[in-house]
Amino acid sequence: MxxxxxxxxxxxxxxxxxxxxxxxxxxxxxxxxxxxxxxxxxxxxxxxxxxxxxxxxxxxxxxxxxxxxxxxxxxxxxxxxxxxxxxxxxxxxxxxxxxxxxxxxxxxxxxxxxxxxxxxxxxxxxxxxxxxxxxxxxxKIIRCVGNPDKRFKEDALRMLRAIRFSCQLSFDIEDNTYTAIKNNYKLIENISFERIRDEICKILISPNPSKGLELLKDTNLLELILPDINSLVDFSPKCTNHNRNVFEHTLNVINNTESNLILRLSALLHDVGKLKTLTSFNNGSFYGFPGHSIEGSLMSKKILLKLRFDNNTIKIVSKLIEHHLVLNVNTMPTKYEVKKLLIDVGKNNINLLFKLQRADINSLDNPKVFLEKVAYTEKLASEIIENNEPLLIKDLDITGENLIYEFNLKPGKIIGDILSFLLNKVLENPELNSKEELLKLAKTNFNL
CATH class of the missing domain: 3.30.460.10 (Beta Polymerase, domain 2)
Known part of the structure; x- marks a missing residue:
């Protein structure tokens, strides 16, 4: 050979x-x-x-x-x-x-x-x-060299590596090796969060991420390394508006995404807020999860921080989760609302949000109307970006120095307040973004 x-x-x-x-x-x-x-x-x-x-x-x-x-x-x-x-x-x-x-x-x-x-x-x-x-x-077999109990007791991370290779290569884990993972799963508590994080990432971007999560669940590793996700297992409130098992739904959403770490982390954690927000309405005739996207955003920050993810990853994932819900399909967003969304999520991340929304929606029974709203929002966002419409204070045709010079102001909070006010006006009407118009607006509205 x-x-x-x-x-x-x-x-x-x-x-x-x-x-x-x-x-x-x-x-x-x-x-x-x-x-x-x-x-x-x-x-x-x-x-x-x-x-x-x-x-x-x-x-x-x-x-x-x-x-x-x-x-x-x-x-x-x-x-x-x-x-x-x-x-x-x-x-x-x-x-x-x-x-x-x-x-x-x-x-x-x-x-x-x-x-x-x-x-x-x-x-x-x-x-x-x-x-x-x-x-x-x-x-297509993952098998330990020699005694699997000994191998896992030597380095407990090997249990996660076995599952990761199974996902990456589409191999099965040999029975004795798999049994040894089940018997030794608690040893993972001796492994640093950084090493665990790296294996989770590799599982998530593998060709079979949902298989990996199923294996983590079945071996009990999930309850130790991702306890909030483990809590979604068998969490399926039986009610008229929600009858899905949230863990299975999460796997479906992950399966609907491309191999992008930020996107798959967001898919993994997007519904974790449902654990704390299940609410009964009308004496139990209706259930909902009010604010679960906000709660999920907060929870995701804590989960990712514990796993030692970098600040930028935590920021982007939490923002995508915060905005993943697509509601009120009978009302389309205004251009101003889409601009506010772009500002909050970031131009570089907005397409990831649309991909997360579609992955979530495509796991529903009747996705069409929700997909239409995503498409409409995406079209507006593309137009705004292509036209280079102002979104941030730095995009204004005026600076704090201009305000200080023109109105004999001192540096301080007032400058920030004026610039924020002017930005909001320009978001509503981009044609106002000229130095002359902005000075007029500042003078009129702040009695300068």
């Missing part, structure tokens, strides 16, 4: 062999190559000790010297090179207490998580597969 090795990777491997060491491309890059997928990066493993690796190449970075990892730079492209190693007992189901360097590739591969990742390759020895990883690739 022949696998294509990029020239720079081949150079690194050959350089080790010229100096009396073994070296292989290893792990995900071998797996992806066998699947016919272009690897995103290439990891290399070698019998050379870290100090020896450093001596063999002109440019290196000791990124993980203690654990045997050196980054080798070839034409400024980074390649992680790690010495064959075994690992001591693990601390807190997260990291090994010690690392021992070895000279046998089999010992190194035996410590890896799944058989499909315990593969190595070079042009000299061909494919190294001690744990039948190629059979599992052929049969």
């Amino acid at each position: 022949k696998i294509n090795i990029p020239k720079e990777v081949e150079f690194i491997i050959n350089n080790f062999y010229k100096n009396g060491y073994e070296a292989y491309m290893v792990g995900g890059c071998v797996r992806d190559s066998l699947l016919g997928v272009n690897p995103k990066d290439y990891d290399i493993t070698t019998s050379a000790k870290p100090e020896e690796t450093i001596s063999l190449f002109k440019k290196t970075i000791p990124t993980g010297l203690k654990h045997g990892t050196i980054t080798v730079l070839i034409n400024n492209n980074p390649y992680e090179v790690t010495t064959f190693r075994t690992e001591g007992s693990y601390l807190d189901n997260r990291r090994p207490s010690s690392v021992d360097f070895v000279t046998d590739i089999k010992e190194d591969l035996s410590r890896r998580d799944f058989t499909i990742n315990a593969l190595a390759y070079n042009s000299t020895n061909g494919l190294i597969d001690y744990f039948n990883g190629t059979n599992d690739l052929k049969n």
Whole structure:
């Protein structure tokens, strides 16, 4: 079996062999190559000790010297090179207490998580597969190397990785491996939120995100890493206006979205506010979720903050959730209202909002009239953007300095109040956006 090795990777491997060491491309890059997928990066493993690796190449970075990892730079492209190693007992189901360097590739591969990742390759020895990883690739199986209980106790994140690979590759998780996840799910509490977040993101942007969430639910991992989403399971108020299981509805909405992290995070969390807003009207004859989009926006901020998402992601997702509802389909929005929406959501994010709305609506029984309102709103938004109509104070044909100079004002709150007033006027009528007209408006309405 022949696998294509990029020239720079081949150079690194050959350089080790010229100096009396073994070296292989290893792990995900071998797996992806066998699947016919272009690897995103290439990891290399070698019998050379870290100090020896450093001596063999002109440019290196000791990124993980203690654990045997050196980054080798070839034409400024980074390649992680790690010495064959075994690992001591693990601390807190997260990291090994010690690392021992070895000279046998089999010992190194035996410590890896799944058989499909315990593969190595070079042009000299061909494919190294001690744990039948190629059979599992052929049969589309995720299976732990050796004892799955041991693998998950070593690093509990591997439970999420198993589910993530299942979603990314459309593979099934082997029975013993799956049972071990169910038996060890509580160990995930020992893993940092940052590492959990990264796996959630990869599950969400995979080809099968809803499958991932189902697996998380079935293994009980969901209740520990996303308890608010787990609370939506079996939450299906039986009433005339809402008879959907909210968790299943959420999965449908996610399935209706493209692979965009912001969009799928928004879809995942868009109805979480229903948990706190279910309200009975007319002695129980009618139920609703008044304000659930606002509540969901607030809840999403807390959930994403806990998972250590960056501020920009939190801001955009919470805004999309706040505005995801499409109501009052008998009344179309005015241009002024669409401008206010553009200001609040942001021109760069407005299309994500429309995609979220459509994903939500398309999970309903009768989406047509709601889709028509989204289309109308989208058309107005496009016109506003294409015409470069003013939306922000910085778009006004006047500045605070102009106001200070023309009316002999002092810097302070009054300047902001005047500019906000003028912006609102211009939002209603873009033709007012000239310095002359704006000065007139300011003078008349603020007795200047």
